[in-house]
Amino acid sequence: MTDTAKRPVLSVENLTTSFKTAEGWRAVIRDINVEVNAGETVAIVGESGSGKSVTALSTMRLLPAGRARCEGRILLEGRDLLKASEAEMRSVRGGTIGMIFQEPMTSLNPVFTIGNQIAEALVLHRDLSWKAAEAEALRLMERVRIPAAKSRLNEYPHKFSGGMRQRVMIAMALACRPKLLIADEPTTALDVTVQAEILHLLRELQREENMGVLFITHDMGVVAEVADRTLVMFRGDMVETGPTPQIFAAPKAVYTRALLASIPRLGTMGDAAAPRRFPDVDPATGKASDGRVTSPVPGGVTPILKVEKLAVRFALPQGQIHAVEDVSFDLKPGETLALVGESGCGKSTTGRAIMRLVDPSAGSITVDGQDVAKASSGALRAMRRTSQMIFQDPFASLNPRITIGSAIAEPMLAHGLISRREAKERVAELLQQVGLSAAMADRHPHEFSGGQRQRISIARAIALQPKLIVADEAVSALDVSVKAQVSNLLLDLQEQHRLAYLFISHDMAVVERMSHRVAVMFLGEIVEIGPRAAIFDNPQHAYTRRLISAVPIPDPARRGQLNPPLNEEIKSPLRPHGYVPPKRTYREVSPGHFVQEAAA
Amino acid sequence: MARIVRALLKRLGGMAIVLALVVTVVFVIVRVTPGDPAAVMLGSDATPEDIAELRTKMGLDAPLIAQYGQFVLGIVQGDLGQSIFLDQPVTSALAARAEPTFFLTLFSILIAVAIALPVGILSAVKRGTLFDQVVVTLTMVAASVPSFWLGLMLIQVFAVGQGWFPASGYGGPDTSFLERLHHLVLPAVALGIVNSALITRFTRAAMLDVLGDDYVRTARAKGASERRVILKHALKNALIPIITVIGLSIAMLVAGAVVTETVFGLPGVGNLVVSAVLRRDYPVIQGTLLVVAAIYVLINFIVDMLYILVDPRVRL
Numbered sequence: 001m002t003d004t005a006k007r008p009v010l011s012v013e014n015l016t017t018s019f020k021t022a023e024g025w026r027a028v029i030r031d032i033n034v035e036v037n038a039g040e041t042v043a044i045v046g047e048s049g050s051g052k053s054v055t056a057l058s059t060m061r062l063l064p065a066g067r068a069r070c071e072g073r074i075l076l077e078g079r080d081l082l083k084a085s086e087a088e089m090r091s092v093r094g095g096t097i098g099m100i101f102q103e104p105m106t107s108l109n110p111v112f113t114i115g116n117q118i119a120e121a122l123v124l125h126r127d128l129s130w131k132a133a134e135a136e137a138l139r140l141m142e143r144v145r146i147p148a149a150k151s152r153l154n155e156y157p158h159k160f161s162g163g164m165r166q167r168v169m170i171a172m173a174l175a176c177r178p179k180l181l182i183a184d185e186p187t188t189a190l191d192v193t194v195q196a197e198i199l200h201l202l203r204e205l206q207r208e209e210n211m212g213v214l215f216i217t218h219d220m221g222v223v224a225e226v227a228d229r230t231l232v233m234f235r236g237d238m239v240e241t242g243p244t245p246q247i248f249a250a251p252k253a254v255y256t257r258a259l260l261a262s263i264p265r266l267g268t269m270g271d272a273a274a275p276r277r278f279p280d281v282d283p284a285t286g287k288a289s290d291g292r293v294t295s296p297v298p299g300g301v302t303p304i305l306k307v308e309k310l311a312v313r314f315a316l317p318q319g320q321i322h323a324v325e326d327v328s329f330d331l332k333p334g335e336t337l338a339l340v341g342e343s344g345c346g347k348s349t350t351g352r353a354i355m356r357l358v359d360p361s362a363g364s365i366t367v368d369g370q371d372v373a374k375a376s377s378g379a380l381r382a383m384r385r386t387s388q389m390i391f392q393d394p395f396a397s398l399n400p401r402i403t404i405g406s407a408i409a410e411p412m413l414a415h416g417l418i419s420r421r422e423a424k425e426r427v428a429e430l431l432q433q434v435g436l437s438a439a440m441a442d443r444h445p446h447e448f449s450g451g452q453r454q455r456i457s458i459a460r461a462i463a464l465q466p467k468l469i470v471a472d473e474a475v476s477a478l479d480v481s482v483k484a485q486v487s488n489l490l491l492d493l494q495e496q497h498r499l500a501y502l503f504i505s506h507d508m509a510v511v512e513r514m515s516h517r518v519a520v521m522f523l524g525e526i527v528e529i530g531p532r533a534a535i536f537d538n539p540q541h542a543y544t545r546r547l548i549s550a551v552p553i554p555d556p557a558r559r560g561q562l563n564p565p566l567n568e569e570i571k572s573p574l575r576p577h578g579y580v581p582p583k584r585t586y587r588e589v590s591p592g593h594f595v596q597e598a599a600a
Numbered sequence: 601m602a603r604i605v606r607a608l609l610k611r612l613g614g615m616a617i618v619l620a621l622v623v624t625v626v627f628v629i630v631r632v633t634p635g636d637p638a639a640v641m642l643g644s645d646a647t648p649e650d651i652a653e654l655r656t657k658m659g660l661d662a663p664l665i666a667q668y669g670q671f672v673l674g675i676v677q678g679d680l681g682q683s684i685f686l687d688q689p690v691t692s693a694l695a696a697r698a699e700p701t702f703f704l705t706l707f708s709i710l711i712a713v714a715i716a717l718p719v720g721i722l723s724a725v726k727r728g729t730l731f732d733q734v735v736v737t738l739t740m741v742a743a744s745v746p747s748f749w750l751g752l753m754l755i756q757v758f759a760v761g762q763g764w765f766p767a768s769g770y771g772g773p774d775t776s777f778l779e780r781l782h783h784l785v786l787p788a789v790a791l792g793i794v795n796s797a798l799i800t801r802f803t804r805a806a807m808l809d810v811l812g813d814d815y816v817r818t819a820r821a822k823g824a825s826e827r828r829v830i831l832k833h834a835l836k837n838a839l840i841p842i843i844t845v846i847g848l849s850i851a852m853l854v855a856g857a858v859v860t861e862t863v864f865g866l867p868g869v870g871n872l873v874v875s876a877v878l879r880r881d882y883p884v885i886q887g888t889l890l891v892v893a894a895i896y897v898l899i900n901f902i903v904d905m906l907y908i909l910v911d912p913r914v915r916l
Contacts, residue, residue, distance in 0.1 A: 094822035
């Protein structure tokens with residue numbers, strides 16, 4: 001090995017970044033030290049607000065100059081970037097360092113073609129003509145395996161799926177063969193199977209180019225899958241750093257231990273017949289108690305929800321979206337049925353149809369003996385007491401201008417159940433039930449963290465004492481530790497009130513913990529449904545297997561077992577007008593476990 | 601390309617419907633005005649015979665349906681009727697007055713955009729700085745100043761005081777084209793400044809909106825210069841609201857010609873309307889209404905087409 005090979009590509013030394021606030025400069029990351037060598041992947045892992053993205057943006061000097069200040073040294077191949085001029089930084093950005101971001105949906109400019117955006121990096125750094133750059137862009141698109149690259153070169157971003165857009169971002173970042181790639185949560189917004197493909201692609205490209213990769217993520221499963229070394233951050237501080245296997249096997253810091261203990265992992269259910277609470281983690285010691293198994297659903301009760309042959313179709317000029325097709329299932333009081341699948345599979349639409357937020361095209365939905373699909377608006381109003389919904393985004397689903405107390409009281413007042421005076425007491429009671437304090441009722445949503453807001457949404461949902469709750473990705477946007485707590489809250493409430501949950505989620509590890517039964521959806525249809533253990537331990541449908549095997553396992557020893565990439569865009573549920581869906585038949589594998597049979 | 605052609609056809613169809621409605625409304629308005637238009641036009645001294653003669657001349661004797669048919673047929677043939685007082689077809693009266701109005705609108709909007717775009721962009725980029733605060737304050741002041749007041753001030757300083765520009769009018773019949781345009785400078789500046797305020801504010805707001813977007817960060821991470829980030833990546837995305845407000849401003853300028861042309865003594869369309877209203881010259885009022893409405897519709901059409909060119913996601 002030569003000397004230059006030993007010198008790290010990137011060496012961050014004692015980096016402290018401060019933001020200007022009304023009270024003066026406030027450090028958001030303190031004394032960060034990290035090195036990335038050629039061909040090596042270093043992960044920075046932490047929850048929201050830990051400063052991992054700020055570290056990445058500081059390295060690229062992309063923070064607003066007047067409002068952020070960096071101290072320390074950032075050495076790129078020995079040269080201190082904090083001392084570089086703005087012009088030098090421009091040649092670094094996109095030249096020596098490529099960067100990809102979390103949000104493939106918004107990170108591409110909507111008004112320029114894909115080809116133009118990839119070519120721009122080449123024109124800026126490699127002095128190519130636009131024509132030559134576009135030819136090179138085409139080659140790059142092929143390299144990141146975008147199907148039909150030639151015809152897609154002149155298309156705009158809105159015609160690409162999330163996974164394809166992230167490929168475009170990667171093509172753009174790698175256009176000038178950077179020495180270092182900074183990937184800021186590059187797969188967080190993607191479906192698991194797409195995530196597996198993107199991780200695979202990144203690994204291959206890294207090997208070919210011998211790049212250093214600084215990989216920022218909150219997902220310990222991804223860390224275990226990709227990182228050689230790992231840096232754990234917490235509230236702006238580096239709490240631990242070391243080789244990834246060591247971090248997982250023998251974490252030293254309390255926070256790392258707590259973080260590892262809270263991660264939802266597949267295959268931790270043992271023989272439990274009912275959902276199992278996440279371990280309660282003691283933040284002071286990092287020790288975790290084993291999660292208690294909740295009480296099973298008493299058998300032989302009449303279902304609270306019965307969905308039969310539900311179809312939801314949306315007409316478009318070019319055809320019809322068969323969002324939900326021939327979906328049937330039932331749900332008993334005190335039971336959780338998880339609806340799993342990837343974006344566009346129809347799981348959310350099913351949930352919305354049950355709430356009559358969209359109108360079903362065919363089939364029947366019975367909630368507590370009443371037909372929702374045909375209910376009049378008056379009957380629907382009454383029915384909304386029986387069934388409530390919790391949404392994914394705790395930031396968007398609370399009105400920023402009203403206090404959380406009024407938000408929680410509103411459904412009860414709207415249904416005329418209580419007087420304003422009683423409402424105050426009831427709100428206090430509800431807040432305590434979801435683990436908040438009664439005194440918080442007068443605050444506005446912006447004063448709460450994501451986890452707290454989701455607790456508020458839950459309080460609002462249970463205010464009317466519903467029997468059925470449709471939880472649409474209710475814990476997906478939350479940090480791991482908070483995710484575990486909110487999931488536990490949902491389980492506790494279920495036990496107390498015999499709530500039935502339709503738990504819509506793409507997160508297989510959480511689903512395994514939370515559900516009694518699981519239904520797997522693909523392209524609007526249920527391909528497999530059955531008791532949780534049967535689905536996870538004995539998946540029958542090829543898609544179920546693919547879905548489960550694409551979940552990254554938070555164990556570096558089992559790296560590289562992710563499903564081999566398929567490299568195809570997910571098929572679309574868009575069909576020509578007049579399309580008649582084929583009649584599906586199901587095979588019963590074991591009691592209650594049905595799998596869709598392949599079309600003849 | 602097919603997308604653009606389809607949108608174009610769809611919009612043209614929509615325009616035709618709107619214009620048909622406008623024609624009908626204009627026709628009805630004149631007919632439902634209280635009193636007999638002929639009697640109103642001729643005033644209190646007119647004899648019943650005079651009134652009857654004018655009624656026949658205006659076609660007011662015929663049944664409503666026939667009048668409407670006549671009216672529509674005339675419009676299709678490019679005939680807006682005969683002015684009562686000017687003794688010429690309404691179309692010729694309008695054509696004769698179109699030039700100052702057209703150039704005044706054009707210059708005003710060019711001045712407004714030339715001020716508003718750079719100032720608005722710079723103000724957004726330098727948000728919170730002294731420059732930005734000054735811009736925000738000045739645009740507030742400019743937006744609240746009536747254009748006629750600003751016009752009078754400009755006349756006072758640059759026409760009466762310095763004598764650089766004519767104080768009013770459009771020159772005589774023999775005045776050269778350039779000399780005529782010289783008369784438009786002060787009014788165009790007055791209107792341009794007042795209109796620039798709104799466009800500046802919209803530009804600033806739209807730019808602030810897009811400068812925080814993820815793709816702007818992507819462009820910076822790509823190594824694009826600030827200039828390129830702002831003028832290429834951000835500006836094109838901010839153009840939709842900016843185009844909208846420019847379109848609205850043009851429409852308001854056309855409608856506002858009545859006031860400006862009176863203040864500056866310009867013999868334009870606005871002036872024509874004012875005198876027509878004072879003299880109750882119904883055919884002229886009717887014709888001008890139609891033409892102004894058509895211009896409105898046309899501006900909207902152009903704005904819609906620009907949306908499509910700017911943003912590939914727009915579908916009409």
